[in-house]
Amino acid sequence: MKNLCVVLVGTRNPLNVGAVARAMSNFGATELRAVRPYEKAWREAKSAVGAGELLARAKEFANLAEAVADCSLVVGTTAVGNREMKHPLRGLEEGARLIGKRMETGRVAVLFGSEKWGLSNEDLSYCHWLMRIPTRVEHRSMNLGQAAAVVIYEVGRRERITTEGAEVPPRSQRRGEKTAPLNPKGAAPKMGKREKLAEMETVERIGEALLEALRKSGYIAARGEATAEEKLRRMLRRFSMEAADAEVLLGMVRKILWKLDESG
Amino acid sequence: MKNLCVVLVGTRNPLNVGAVARAMSNFGATELRAVRPYEKAWREAKSAVGAGELLARAKEFANLAEAVADCSLVVGTTAVGNREMKHPLRGLEEGARLIGKRMETGRVAVLFGSEKWGLSNEDLSYCHWLMRIPTRVEHRSMNLGQAAAVVIYEVGRRERITTEGAEVPPRSQRRGEKTAPLNPKGAAPKMGKREKLAEMETVERIGEALLEALRKSGYIAARGEATAEEKLRRMLRRFSMEAADAEVLLGMVRKILWKLDESG
Numbered sequence: 001m002k003n004l005c006v007v008l009v010g011t012r013n014p015l016n017v018g019a020v021a022r023a024m025s026n027f028g029a030t031e032l033r034a035v036r037p038y039e040k041a042w043r044e045a046k047s048a049v050g051a052g053e054l055l056a057r058a059k060e061f062a063n064l065a066e067a068v069a070d071c072s073l074v075v076g077t078t079a080v081g082n083r084e085m086k087h088p089l090r091g092l093e094e095g096a097r098l099i100g101k102r103m104e105t106g107r108v109a110v111l112f113g114s115e116k117w118g119l120s121n122e123d124l125s126y127c128h129w130l131m132r133i134p135t136r137v138e139h140r141s142m143n144l145g146q147a148a149a150v151v152i153y154e155v156g157r158r159e160r161i162t163t164e165g166a167e168v169p170p171r172s173q174r175r176g177e178k179t180a181p182l183n184p185k186g187a188a189p190k191m192g193k194r195e196k197l198a199e200m201e202t203v204e205r206i207g208e209a210l211l212e213a214l215r216k217s218g219y220i221a222a223r224g225e226a227t228a229e230e231k232l233r234r235m236l237r238r239f240s241m242e243a244a245d246a247e248v249l250l251g252m253v254r255k256i257l258w259k260l261d262e263s264g
Numbered sequence: 265m266k267n268l269c270v271v272l273v274g275t276r277n278p279l280n281v282g283a284v285a286r287a288m289s290n291f292g293a294t295e296l297r298a299v300r301p302y303e304k305a306w307r308e309a310k311s312a313v314g315a316g317e318l319l320a321r322a323k324e325f326a327n328l329a330e331a332v333a334d335c336s337l338v339v340g341t342t343a344v345g346n347r348e349m350k351h352p353l354r355g356l357e358e359g360a361r362l363i364g365k366r367m368e369t370g371r372v373a374v375l376f377g378s379e380k381w382g383l384s385n386e387d388l389s390y391c392h393w394l395m396r397i398p399t400r401v402e403h404r405s406m407n408l409g410q411a412a413a414v415v416i417y418e419v420g421r422r423e424r425i426t427t428e429g430a431e432v433p434p435r436s437q438r439r440g441e442k443t444a445p446l447n448p449k450g451a452a453p454k455m456g457k458r459e460k461l462a463e464m465e466t467v468e469r470i471g472e473a474l475l476e477a478l479r480k481s482g483y484i485a486a487r488g489e490a491t492a493e494e495k496l497r498r499m500l501r502r503f504s505m506e507a508a509d510a511e512v513l514l515g516m517v518r519k520i521l522w523k524l525d526e527s528g
Contacts, residue, residue: 019407026399093421116410132418143283146413149406153397153414157357160398168361189510212478250423 001028001156003103006034006148007067009035009123010114020057020112026149027156031066032058033109064111064126065204072106072197074237075099075149077128077151079140086131086234092109092154100158105196110151115144125230126200128237178215198246206246207236209253216260265292265420267367270412271331273299273387274378281309283409284376285319285509290413291420297331297373310351312413328375328390329468336370336461338501339363340391341384343404350498352393356418364422369460374415379408387493390464392501405501462510470510471500473517 006024011017011034021032032054034042046055061067068074075095076087090098097234102108111127113119124130133150135142142150209230214220220228270288275281275298285296296318298306310319325467327329332338339359340351354362366372375391377383388394397414401407406414475496484492505513 019410022403022407023410025403026397026410030399133290134420136292139289143286143409143415145407146283146287146410149410150413150417153417156398193265 003107003110004029005031005033005071005107007109007111009111009119010042012038012115014041014044016144017041018048020148023152025054027152029152030054033061033095035061035064035067049214064123067202068109068126070107070111070201072254073102074110076111076124076130078130078132080132087144090129090131092131092133096154096158099155112144112148125233175257196243198241198243202246206250206253207233209257213253213257213260266369268293269295269297269335269371271297271373271375273383276302276305276379278305278308280500281305281406282312284412285450287416289318291416293313294318297325299325299328299331316425317502328387332373334371334463335373336390336465337366337403340375340388340394341490342394344394344396351391354395356397360418360422361412363419364494376408376412389497459498460507462465462507466510467500470514470517471497473521477517477521
């Protein structure tokens, strides 16, 4: 569980911050991060009686990009109302299974939005995919502390199943997804032998460089730049790049950018 | 989930009552009961904005026996510190599976104790077995609202698995338990064909009659009666009597009691 980062975005209520920290401690997660928390709530939560070491070590970030920079998978949680979905959506069980797999080779961030608004579209653009707790259609929205408890429990449950060597239950194949071997060359993937995926810091740098290149090449007009930025971010995250590949790609884009600067 | 009763015993904090109700609504449970709730907390929770129908319909009971009278299985939740364990203890996953099975034929009560003390030994004597959420040994005790959310989620998860026809994951056989066929005559048990189990009201009446008989027969001394009562209650619950058998047993004990009265 040490590779699980719980990221609270814009949390308002100190009791909820405390509740999330408590559930983390119950289930063995340790890394709590907060993006733009309400200052008062954050201070109150940190100074609460019994807040403990986990909250004392919790870090605050000015923006989401920094909060997930060292993670190789970023998952948003959502109650999914009628918001237009631009991301793959996974159920909690399937999501927790994928998170567990990724935690073997790198850090995974799981984001929880503010009590009132959830995650914004900009927040979502940093996510590889979204995960929904299977609440009733008639009452989807969960209390933040309870949502975190259920998610961390389910991620921990998967990890216990894996660690204890018991069989992970077969999954009904949803959304047409195939259980393709992770190693495309056909050999069965070995545990712990998987390629390390790129951290978000690298992917974000690729995005920035590419965006600048697209701007300079006239691909993106000044109008509509915000949209283009979000679209690009989502696209890059869909790639799930390996760390080595990401470095190569970053080099390529930088080279193009250099050329554009030179010729421009 | 209509056969799941969530029973709060001695809850103190209205926010926790509200949080339990919210998680129930999220995951489709509807039957909330409270035993000796702090009056103020109970009133506040019921009158809170957005408390909703579930809390409005929630019932209050003066004692636990009445609260679980119509249930055929009573499960206590526990963080299990160093309390002397007189009950079988099951993990949440195994417990939720058994609860799901019992919900096919009758009501199941899941008890949550007070925030401060959990369930008392007397409360526990009404339970068939106890269930533990797999929290870390170093930080076992959960927030009440979060514990309820995780338990109801897990029970609901099992039900979805069963309802959707997907395979329930194989269980490692714990505590030497065998997966004996439910029908001892050897035929494979058919869904919905299982015998209905006795409701707690009947079992409680057997207990009372038997206790009186034991008292009158001199089996139980006036001293130590409270202990005998608890022991007896636990024993009767370990039997998991079918409804028809329970009626027969009750008749037997009553007959013995009548005889004791006559000769005494």
